[in-house]
Each structure stands twice: as structure tokens, then as C-alpha cells.
Amino acid sequence: MLTENAFDAAYKFCYSFLKLLPEQYAIPLGKGIYKRLPHILIPETEIHWPGHERKIVDVTFYNPLILGSYYSEPWMWDVAFHTGFGGVATKTTTHNARKGAAHPRVVRLRNGFVNCESYPNPGGKEMARRIKEFNKVYNGDGILVASIAGTAREIEEIVSESDPHVKCFELNISSPNYMLTDELYRNPNTLEDLFRVMEKSRKPTLVKLARGYEEENNSFVILLGLKYGIRAYHYGNTQPVIDSRLSAGRGGYSGPDLFKGTMENIIKMRKKFGKDIILIAGGGIDSAERAERALEYADFLAYLSAFITKGPTLPRKIKRRIIGA
Ligand SMILES: Cc1cc2nc3c(=O)[nH]c(=O)nc-3n(C[C@H](O)[C@H](O)[C@H](O)COP(=O)(O)O)c2cc1C
Known part of the structure; x- marks a missing residue:
């Protein structure tokens, strides 16, 4: 096995080469x-x-440590567990397979990314099959979290298709690239229908909250979720931005610039809900120092961009910082 330093140097070299290419090829x-x-x-x-x-x-x-939702390939989940994540969120899956937005759908911005992917995914049945097959060969202790999105009826289908292979769900109500997010935040009845389905599923559920809706998150979304026994909240998803380089002309920013907002909001959420909620801090965590700061308030940390920009040894650096080993 390569040492951490040798691996980091090799990773940095490869990444600097990939950075020369447009994201859709890189x-x-x-x-x-x-x-x-x-x-x-x-x-x-x-x-x-x-x-x-x-x-x-x-x-x-x-x-x-949770790897934020992006990867739908089982071998990538395996790599993430190998590098030390306690949990890995799958790519958000919808009931029907989706091709996603036209290219270019991911571009680089300020050491991070902007995407308008719109959930390219193989659909609920195929994702359930992948998770089932993965469970047969994976014998480690990492927890695969199935990220799902859709209407209450679609979510009901996905949950029934994937049961009993899934241990835990992340209900994604938060993508700036999915019209349903606006609808859910504008109409608490629609949101309540979703939470009702998750309560019926009897599976542990995390709710991934939208950025840009902080007021709504704290005034009714979390309260509604608690009513249905949902205690775990992940703040938050990408930041909506306009970007003419993307096929959709707009998308969601991921990366280090999110960290300030992440900290401000997790502090507010902890203050308001105390230990009633399990808090997952996500957005802009890209170093052991930032991880340590977020863990003062949050129970879990989620990140994605830094897995790509900083490489797969960050979990061990965070572990060393937190537990000294
Ligand atoms: C290309 C790309 C695709 C993403 N796809 C999803 C997704 O399908 N579902 C989801 O909940 N979040 C998705 N995200 C958001 C990440 O999981 C994460 O919440 C976000 O990037 C903020 O964390 P970070 O600053 O550590 O990257 C995606 C992000 C990127 C860059």
C-alpha cells in the first residue's frame, strides 16, 4: 500500500492534469x-x-463521516468505505430512470463545482438491485444510505421496491435542479405526505434540507418531520446560482464557499431544536479543521466536493484530528 503522503502527491498530480479538461470529460x-x-x-x-x-x-x-450523494456505482461506494467513511449516500434515485440534464451539466467554480444534473439515475428498481448485489459482497461496517426523491406516490414505490435491502434512507427535498423542491417548500401538505410515507416505511430516515430556505426549514419543515418521528436533518444541499456555462443556465454550487453558511445554520438549528434533532452538517467541509469546527455542533458531517478536490485520504486526516489515531 502507498503511504498517505505518496498517495496524496500522486493524487495531486493526477488531479492537476484532470483540471485541464472540461468537467464533462474529467x-x-x-x-x-x-x-x-x-x-x-x-x-x-x-x-x-x-x-x-x-x-x-x-x-x-x-x-x-458521510460521503454526500453523487455516486450510483457500487464500486465507488466500496472505494468510499475503504477510505473510511462511516456512511455513503447513493446518488439520489427517482422512481423512473432519468437521463438528467444535457451537457454541460457540471462546471468548476471557486474550488468547487456547479451542477444542473437533475438526477441522472437508473431508477428505483435498478438501484434496489445494485444495493442488494452490493450487500452480498460488501462485508464491512459502512452504512449505505439510499438517497431518494419524488412525489409521495413515487417514494412509496421506491421504498417498497428497495425494502428489505436498504438500512437507511435520505429523503432529498432539496435540489435546486428539481422543480419538486419549490413545490415541497411552498406547500406543507405535499411535504407532509412525503413524511407520512417515510413514517410508514419504518426505516431510519435523514431529510436533506435545501439551502436558500433556511427560514422555512426552521419554522415548519423540521417541526413537521418531528411530528412523523423523523429526527435526522442534513443541512444542506447546494447553493442555487446562475451560471450560463451550464445547459440549464443555472444550477447548484458545491464547495468550500458553502462552509460559512453551513456553520451559521447548524448553530441556529442546534440552538432552536437542541438534542431533539440529529444534525448532519454538509457543505464546504474540506479539511480536518473545518470538520472539527462543524462537529462542535453537528452529530455527523457530510461532504462531497472535497472527496474529489482533496482526494480520498481526507477521512483519515479528519479521524486523526478528532480521535488522534
Ligand atoms: C455533480 C454533483 C451531483 C450531485 N448530486 C446530488 C444528488 O443526486 N443528490 C443530492 O442530495 N445531492 C447531490 N449533490 C450535492 C452533494 O451531495 C452535497 O450536498 C453538496 O455538494 C455540498 O457539499 P460539498 O460542499 O461538500 O460538496 C451533488 C453535487 C454535485 C457536485
Whole structure:
């Protein structure tokens, strides 16, 4: 196995080359490199952080790090667990397969990304099959979190198709690239229907909240979720921005600039809801120092961009900072 420093240097070199390409070519190439890279070359980090386990209902996460939703490929989930994430959120899945927005749908901005992907995904049935197959071969302690989105009826279908293979769901009500988000935030009855379905599913559920709707999150979304027994809230998704380079002309920003807003809002949420909620801080976490600051208020941390920009040794750096090992 390469040492952490040697791996970081090699990663930095490859990433600086990929950065020369437009994202739409860099993404498949970067993934292709990972796919072909034997695990043995990627530094492995033990998932267990003694004394830092977290529970969401009856599901135990052996550390508080979650890889944010993006990957729908099982081998990528495996890489993420290998690098030390306690949880991995799958790509958000809708009931029917979706091709997603036209290219270009991901561009770089301020050390992060803007995407207007609109959930390209293989659909609920296929995702359930992938999760089932993954469970057969994966024998580690990482928790796969199935990220899902749709209307109450669609969510009901996805949940029934994926049961009993899924341990935990993330209900995504928050993408700036999905019209349903506006509808859910404008109409509490529609949101309540979704929460009712999740309550019936009896599966532990995280709710991924939208950025740009802080007032609504704190005034009714969380209260409504608590009414249906949902205690875990992930703040938050990408920041809506206008970007003419994207096919849709607008999208959601991910990356380091989100961190200030993430901290301000998780502090407010903790103050308002105390220990009634399980708080997942997400957005702009890209260093062990930032992770430590967010963990002063949050129970879990989620990040995605830094997995790409900083490489897969960040979980072990965070672990070292938090537990000193
Ligand atoms: C290309 C791309 C695709 C994404 N797809 C999803 C998705 O399908 N579902 C979701 O909930 N979040 C999605 N996200 C948002 C991330 O999971 C994460 O919440 C966001 O990037 C903020 O965290 P970060 O600053 O650590 O990247 C996506 C982000 C990017 C860059």
C-alpha cells in the first residue's frame, strides 16, 4: 500500500492534469482511473472510531463521516468505505430512470463545482438491485444510505421496491435542479405526505434540507418531520446560482464557499431544536479543521466536493484530528 503522503502527491498530480479538461470529460476519466486502481494502492482507513459511534434509530454508524450523494456505482461506494467513511449516500434515485440534464451539466467554480444534473439515475428498481448485489459482497461496517426523491406516490414505490435491502434512507427535498423542491417548500401538505410515507416505511430516515430556505426549514419543515418521528436533518444541499456555462443556465454550487453558511445554520438549528434533532452538517467541509469546527455542533458531517478536490485520504486526516489515531 502507498503511504498517505505518496498517495496524496500522486493524487495531486493526477488531479492537476484532470483540471485541464472540461468537467464533462474529467469526471468519467477520473472515475475510470479509480475503477481500475487496485484497492491495495489506496490507503485504507478503519471505519471504527471508538467512542464516536452514532445511531439513527436502530442503525449504528461507526463514525460520523458521510460521503454526500453523487455516486450510483457500487464500486465507488466500496472505494468510499475503504477510505473510511462511516456512511455513503447513493446518488439520489427517482422512481423512473432519468437521463438528467444535457451537457454541460457540471462546471468548476471557486474550488468547487456547479451542477444542473437533475438526477441522472437508473431508477428505483435498478438501484434496489445494485444495493442488494452490493450487500452480498460488501462485508464491512459502512452504512449505505439510499438517497431518494419524488412525489409521495413515487417514494412509496421506491421504498417498497428497495425494502428489505436498504438500512437507511435520505429523503432529498432539496435540489435546486428539481422543480419538486419549490413545490415541497411552498406547500406543507405535499411535504407532509412525503413524511407520512417515510413514517410508514419504518426505516431510519435523514431529510436533506435545501439551502436558500433556511427560514422555512426552521419554522415548519423540521417541526413537521418531528411530528412523523423523523429526527435526522442534513443541512444542506447546494447553493442555487446562475451560471450560463451550464445547459440549464443555472444550477447548484458545491464547495468550500458553502462552509460559512453551513456553520451559521447548524448553530441556529442546534440552538432552536437542541438534542431533539440529529444534525448532519454538509457543505464546504474540506479539511480536518473545518470538520472539527462543524462537529462542535453537528452529530455527523457530510461532504462531497472535497472527496474529489482533496482526494480520498481526507477521512483519515479528519479521524486523526478528532480521535488522534
Ligand atoms: C455533480 C454533483 C451531483 C450531485 N448530486 C446530488 C444528488 O443526486 N443528490 C443530492 O442530495 N445531492 C447531490 N449533490 C450535492 C452533494 O451531495 C452535497 O450536498 C453538496 O455538494 C455540498 O457539499 P460539498 O460542499 O461538500 O460538496 C451533488 C453535487 C454535485 C457536485
